[in-house]
Structures are given as C-alpha cells and as structure tokens.
Amino acid sequence: MWTELFPNVIWEKIWEATIETLYMTGVSVIATFILGTILGLLLFLTSKGNIWENRLINAVIASFVNIFRSIPFIILIILLIPFTNLMVGTILGANAALPALIIGAAPFYARMVEIALREIDKGVIEAAKAMGAKTTTIIFKVLIPESLPALVSGITVTAIALVGYTAMAGVVGAGGLGNLAYLEGFQRNHNDVTFVATVLILIIVFVIQFVGDFVTSKIDKR
Amino acid sequence: MITLSNVTKIYKAKSGNVTAVDNISLQIQEGEIFGIIGYSGAGKSSLIRLLNGLEKPTSGKVLVSGRDMGAIKGKELRQARQEIGMIFQHFNLLWSRTVRENIAFPLEIAGVPKEERMKRVDELIQLVGLEGRENAYPSQLSGGQKQRVGIARALANNPKVLLCDEATSALDPQTTDAILDLLVDINRRLGLTIVLITHEMHVIRKICDRVAVMENGKIVELGEVLQVFRKPQQPITKRFVQQVTEPEETKETIEHLLNKYPNGKVVQLTFVGEAAEQPLITNLIRQFDLNINILQGKISQTHHGSYGVLFVHMDGDEAEIDRAIDYIRQQQVEAEVMAGVD
Ligand SMILES: Nc1ncnc2c1ncn2[C@@H]1O[C@H](COP(=O)(O)OP(=O)(O)O)[C@@H](O)[C@H]1O
Numbered sequence: 001m002w003t004e005l006f007p008n009v010i011w012e013k014i015w016e017a018t019i020e021t022l023y024m025t026g027v028s029v030i031a032t033f034i035l036g037t038i039l040g041l042l043l044f045l046t047s048k049g050n051i052w053e054n055r056l057i058n059a060v061i062a063s064f065v066n067i068f069r070s071i072p073f074i075i076l077i078i079l080l081i082p083f084t085n086l087m088v089g090t091i092l093g094a095n096a097a098l099p100a101l102i103i104g105a106a107p108f109y110a111r112m113v114e115i116a117l118r119e120i121d122k123g124v125i126e127a128a129k130a131m132g133a134k135t136t137t138i139i140f141k142v143l144i145p146e147s148l149p150a151l152v153s154g155i156t157v158t159a160i161a162l163v164g165y166t167a168m169a170g171v172v173g174a175g176g177l178g179n180l181a182y183l184e185g186f187q188r189n190h191n192d193v194t195f196v197a198t199v200l201i202l203i204i205v206f207v208i209q210f211v212g213d214f215v216t217s218k219i220d221k222r
Numbered sequence: 223m224i225t226l227s228n229v230t231k232i233y234k235a236k237s238g239n240v241t242a243v244d245n246i247s248l249q250i251q252e253g254e255i256f257g258i259i260g261y262s263g264a265g266k267s268s269l270i271r272l273l274n275g276l277e278k279p280t281s282g283k284v285l286v287s288g289r290d291m292g293a294i295k296g297k298e299l300r301q302a303r304q305e306i307g308m309i310f311q312h313f314n315l316l317w318s319r320t321v322r323e324n325i326a327f328p329l330e331i332a333g334v335p336k337e338e339r340m341k342r343v344d345e346l347i348q349l350v351g352l353e354g355r356e357n358a359y360p361s362q363l364s365g366g367q368k369q370r371v372g373i374a375r376a377l378a379n380n381p382k383v384l385l386c387d388e389a390t391s392a393l394d395p396q397t398t399d400a401i402l403d404l405l406v407d408i409n410r411r412l413g414l415t416i417v418l419i420t421h422e423m424h425v426i427r428k429i430c431d432r433v434a435v436m437e438n439g440k441i442v443e444l445g446e447v448l449q450v451f452r453k454p455q456q457p458i459t460k461r462f463v464q465q466v467t468e469p470e471e472t473k474e475t476i477e478h479l480l481n482k483y484p485n486g487k488v489v490q491l492t493f494v495g496e497a498a499e500q501p502l503i504t505n506l507i508r509q510f511d512l513n514i515n516i517l518q519g520k521i522s523q524t525h526h527g528s529y530g531v532l533f534v535h536m537d538g539d540e541a542e543i544d545r546a547i548d549y550i551r552q553q554q555v556e557a558e559v560m561a562g563v564d
C-alpha cells in the first residue's frame with residue numbers, strides 16, 4: 001500500500017534526511033541557547049541601571065545583534081560562505097549549515113533572553129544584593145532561574161524557527177528534509193516526496209512545541 | 223551601632239539633580255527599634271539603602287557596626303551585607319524557590335554547608351511561625367506569610383541589624399499588627415537593632431522606641447515616640463500624630479461644634495502616662511464655673527506606655543475658660559484650643 005501511495009519515496013533516504021534535519025536542529029539549538037543566553041545576559045547586565053552598566057559594550061553587542069537579526073537567513077548563508085569554508089572546510093552538508101544557523105538564530109534568541117531578564121522584578125535582584133550575593137550568584141541563582149519559563153518558551157520558538165532555517169539551508173545544499181523536498185520532490189516533480197518531507201517537518205515542529213509548552217508550564221511556579 | 227554624619231545623597235538625572243538625603247546626622251543605638259516616618263518622596267528609602275551600601279553617599283559618612291558602608295567594596299561589602307538583614311514592601315521573594323529554598327538562599331550565599339543550612343532553615347521557619355508551609359511556593363502564600371518568609375530570610379545569617387523598607391505597607395491592618403508583633407518579639411529575643419521606615423504612624427506608635435520625621439531629605443523632628451506624640455513640634459509631625467489619635471470624622475465634628483457653639487471653646491487635651499489617671503474633668507467642673515461637654519476621646523497604646531486624646535467643649539466666661547486651661551496645663555496635660563478647621 002505504501003509503495004502505491006508514495007511511488008517515488010525511498011524510505012532510507014527519508015530517514016537519512018530526517019536524521020540530518022534533527023542533527024542540524026539539535027546542534028544549532030544547543031549552540032544558540034548557549035550563545036544567545038550569554039549575549040542576552042551581556043545585553044541585560046550592561047544596560048542602564050544594571051550591575052555591569054556600560055554604554056559602549058552594550059551598544060556594540062546591541063548593534064551586532066540587531067544587524068544579524070535583520071539579515072534575511074538565505075542571504076546570511078551566502079554571506080557566510082567564506083567563513084563556513086574556513087570553519088568547516090566545505091560548504092555542503094549538514095555541518096556546513098551550522099555556522100549560518102547559529103549566527104542567524106543566536107541574536108534572535110539573545111533579544112528574547114534580554115526581554116525575559118528585564119521582566120524579572122528589580123526588587124528580587126536588589127534583595128540578592130542586599131544579602132551580599134556575588135554577581136555570578138545573581139546570574140545563576142536569580143536571573144536564570146527566575147526567567148527560566150521565558151527562556152524555555154523563547155528557545156522553543158527559536159527551535160521551531162531553526163527547523164524552518166534548516167529547510168532553507170537544505171535548498172542550498174545542506175541536506176536534510178528541506179534538501180530532499182527541493183531536489184527529489186520539487187525539481188523532479190515527485191509530489192509524494194515533498195508531501196512526506198513536509199509532514200515530517202510538521203511533526204518535528206509539533207513535538208518541539210509540545211515539549212516546550214510542557215516544560216514551560218512545569219517550571220513556572222508563579 | 224549606626225552613625226550617620228552629615229550624609230547627603232544626590233541623584234544625578236537629566237531633568238536635574240535630586241537631593242534625596244540632605245545633610246543628615248543621626249545615631250541609632252544597639253537593640254533599638256528606630257522608626258523613620260515621612261511621606262512618599264521624602265527620601266526614606268534612599269536613607270535606609272545607604273545603611274547597607276545599596277546606595278553610596280554623595281558626601282558624609284555611614285558607619286554600621288564600625289564599618290564605613292560608603293567606602294567598603296567587593297568582598298568586604300558583601301560580608302558586611304550578610305550581617306545586615308533587609309525586608310521589603312513587596313517581599314522580593316524568588317518565585318522559583320519554595321519557602322524553605324528562599325530562606326536557604328542567604329545561607330547559600332554565605333557558604334553555609336548543606337546540613338547546617340537545613341537545620342538553620344528549620345529553626346527560622348519555627349521562629350517566624352511558618353510550620354507546615356515549608357514546601358509552598360511564594361505564589362501559594364498570603365501577604366503576611368510572604369513577609370514572614372522575608373523576615374526569616376533576613377535573619378538567616380544572624381544579622382545585627384534589620385532594615386525594614388515599608389515592610390507592612392502592602393498588608394492589611396490585622397496582618398500588619400501580627401508582623402509588627404513578630405518584629406518586637408525578634409528585637410527582644412535576639413537583641414537585634416531594627417531600623418524601619420514607613421508612612422504610617424500606627425507602625426511607629428506600635429513598636430518604635432524613637433522616631434525621626436523626614437521631609438524633603440531632612441530630619442525635621444526626632445525623639446522618643448511618646449514625647450513626639452505628646453508634643454509634636456512640626457506641622458508635619460502633628461499631621462502624622464493625628465493619623466492615629468483622631469478618628470476620621472473628628473475634623474468635621476469639631477467644625478460642626480465650632481459653628482454650633484460660637485461662644486465656647488473646643489479644646490484638645492493630650493494625656494501621657496499617669497496624667498491619664500487623674501480625675502481631671504471632675505476637678506474642672508468642681509473648680510470652675512463652666513459647662514463641659516465631652517466630644518470625643520481615644521487612648522492609644524505605644525511601645526512605652528499609653529497616650530490619650532480627649533476633645534471637650536467648654537462654655538462659660540472667657541476669662542474662666544482661660545483659667546481652666548491654665549489649670550489643665552499645670553496638671554501635665556497638653557491643652558490646645560482648636561480654631562476653625564481650615
Ligand atoms: N535611583 C534614583 N535616581 C533618581 N532619583 C531617585 C532615585 N531613587 C530615588 N530618587 C528620588 O529621590 C527622592 C526620594 O526618594 P525615596 O528615597 O524613594 O523616597 P521615599 O522612600 O521616602 O518615598 C524622590 O524624589 C525620588 O524620585
């Protein structure tokens with residue numbers, strides 16, 4: 001029955017592409033989470049009235065974030081070709097997509113981190129200071145735990161955007177379900193392949209959304 | 223314990239500088255409950271934040287347990303802060319931590335080992351009366367319970383000083399009284415010095431030993447609570463004292479009576495301590511040819527004894543009324559003739 005419904009689908013290839021998509025998404029989400037959190041924390045801490053208030057550093061990070069957030073992803077990939085070549089040694093395959101994915105998503109996430117941190121009650125940070133807390137204690141025991149639900153829901157949104165980015169990266173040679181849908185499905189006019197790839201991407205997105213929402217509601221004690 | 227010498231705090235802002243604390247000198251004794259009262263914007267929070275170095279003085283010196291809070295930095299400042307507890311109007315608890323974990327936080331900061339931490343947290347939960355709520359999150363607590371967590375947290379590292387920034391202003395009257403009782407209890411049991419700021423005279427009346435009245439960054443009046451109640455000097459102090467001694471409708475009643483009896487005089491009598499125990503009105507009626515009509519009265523309890531206010535209307539010969547008022551004053555009772563209320 002499956003072969004009749006999907007005559008052009010080679011399931012091993014679909015499987016391989018799914019793994020590639022999951023790999024690209026997984027690695028880039030982890031890297032984005034780390035890089036974005038660091039950038040977001042720096043943005044927050046160097047802003048006016050905060051612990052490391054510093055106009056210059058804040059302006060530099062903010063412009064970096066704003067510029068990379070504004071460049072359309074597809075253009076970012078092209079702009080980053082020389083950098084990718086240098087870092088990964090190739091511009092094809094799943095690994096070659098990672099620099100662009102991370103550089104595209106981290107600034108986006110950094111802004112969400114900053115907004116999440118700004119939502120924290122100033123009084124709580126002040127209370128920690130009044131107790132004699134060090135800055136690292138404030139970061140790891142106040143800022144991150146108190147903004148965790150927002151950080152998790154932010155990374156959920158970012159992860160879903162990254163699934164979309166991997167599909168786009170696939171079109172320019174990065175592999176994964178996007179690549180399969182484009183090369184095998186669209187260019188050869190095999191609609192069944194496009195359909196299967198789309199359904200799989202949707203499933204990935206739904207699972208991410210579900211897990212993200214679940215974790216967010218579990219950790220939110222407000 | 224705490225000494226402020228010529229302390230000034232100026233905030234620099236685009237719209238101009240704000241002098242929040244204006245050349246204040248002050249001494250607070252060990253074990254004292256010291257109240258600072260003032261309206262919003264008087265500079266109370268700025269003043270109390272100078273005491274734990276959350277703000278640095280623009281000029282002047284802030285000494286707490288011999289440490290210069292304006293000068294120390296880094297590790298020394300953090301160490302000093304561990305010996306100064308602070309509680310807040312909005313409690314400022316970590317919502318992501320349970321009661322137990324919130325109280326443990328300052329102990330984690332001080333590097334207390336886990337086992338000892340748990341033991342100390344149990345003691346503190348008992349001290350503030352939160353048994354049974356250990357594993358609740360702040361969102362599951364009432365305002366009064368949240369402030370109890372705040373107090374337990376502030377006391378965790380056995381501080382010598384407790385700073386209270388409008389600690390009861392977000393609570394209803396009953397809860398306010400319960401928290402104030404807890405503060406007095408802690409003050410007696412632990413010999414803790416408490417500095418509290420408030421805009422409610424009720425708080426000062428109930429627990430403070432001494433009070434400073436703050437206006438526009440300056441202390442305009444300072445003294446023992448009972449003395450300040452008996453003889454408030456500044457208009458602002460009189461208004462604060464009225465908050466607790468006069469029922470709301472007093473002004474209207476007096477106005478009404480002044481209109482109704484244009485001949486007589488309405489007099490406010492203020493008794494403190496034993497003066498309240500003599501039969502003053504009986505003596506007045508016996509010794510003077512006057513009609514005396516009691517309008518309103520109230521007795522308030524302060525931390526150091528009772529304090530009463532009585533409004534009477536005296537009718538009769540003008541000279542006789544003046545003689546009666548002189549007599550009252552000789553009995554160590556304050557007498558103030560009420561003019562028309564503005
Ligand atoms: N960080 C700040 N920057 C600028 N102005 C401030 C700051 N904190 C307080 N002020 C100003 O200082 C004055 C006193 O404020 P505050 O100490 O909070 O008074 P209170 O606690 O008695 O209401 C106010 O005019 C307030 O606007």
Ligand SMILES: [Mg+2]
Nearest residue numbers: 266267268388
């Ligand atoms: Mg204030």
